[in-house]
């Protein structure tokens with residue numbers, strides 16, 4: 001059975017982070033106009049401390065929908081591959097909130113994807129330490145080391161240069177076509 005790494009943020013779900021930024025800043029973020037990974041966090045740069053206080057006790061995932069077709073395709077992949085959800089959880093700016101973030105991630109995955117055993121969650125900060133046959137992520141550098149690298153198309157990687165052997169997918173149906 002081939003090993004398969006699946007990223008969580010911006011591959012399985014968006015979570016609630018941008019929603020809280022919009023609420024806090026009283027703005028509407030237009031993701032179609034954004035190409036820079038740090039841009040969203042830059043929006044709160046000037047009020048960083050207040051923002052983290054605002055977010056501190058808010059669940060960053062509860063109620064956030066899964067991406068379209070994610071549930072069905074993951075269920076099929078889980079039967080065919082040795083599948084792990086690999087996600088980083090540390091907020092380096094506010095390191096002590098990270099423990100809560102890990103909890104939110106855990107309970108979200110357990111509730112939304114009940115067919116994946118929690119022993120298959122890997123909470124980490126450095127995905128490059130992990131060897132997998134196949135990696136799916138929206139961050140190009142997180143795909144290193146895999147035989148099959150699948151880049152999930154997101155606003156921040158649209159204009160990025162990447163190896164020719166990386167397969168870009170736009171949605172979960174395309175993942176299904178590549179892996180099933």
Ligand SMILES: [Mg+2]
Nearest residue numbers: 007009010138
């Ligand atoms: Mg991600």
